[in-house]
Amino acid sequence: GAVVSQHPSWVICKSGTSVKIECRSLDFQATTMFWYRQFPKQSLMLMATSNEGSKATYEQGVEKDKFLINHASLTLSTLTVTSAHPEDSSFYICSARAPGGYQPQHFGDGTRLSIL
């Protein structure tokens, strides 16, 4: 149980384009989803927290107009990197948690984004 699916797993696109990444909780309802970014040889850095039906909360230094997050249902959150540039190239990972107490977060397999 507790499977989180992330799609696509790998994307390469030209500078200036927008890229959408989907995160789905397959076998549980996720009231809260999280988006992380990980640069090579570094740990995961939280970008934003999204709650179903409300606006995402962004961490300091993360541009909300560049990284658009939508959490329209209890099983789906999307991250759109708008007007992507080479410095946005990174490993993006989502996670989801079921409601209640000390439920663990479960992570997707990540999306490797390369901007040319």
Place this chain on the structure above:
Amino acid sequence: DAKTTQPPSMDCAEGRAANLPCNHSTISGNEYVYWYRQIHSQGPQYIIHGLKNNETNEMASLIITEDRKSSTLILPHATLRDTAVYYCIVYSGAGSYQLTFGKGTKLSVIP
């Protein structure tokens, strides 16, 4: 949430038990200890969590000291597929439910 301290790297022989330590001396009463691991180029995988009692599941055992200031994750029979970075995270489960990842321990299982 309380900070944790882990050794940067460890080696373990295949088939032997891997014991990964974590110090969390500033843990408070309502904070749980969570363990995740990240195999290269994959998302983190949840392993186990506990409050004060020892816990065991199909993946690992978690031993928490009586004063809760440290814990040990035990992989009973390490395999090559257990080579990964292991993260110990202390988390209160309240508020924004955010996890803060440190640098973890790079476990290398050696044939």
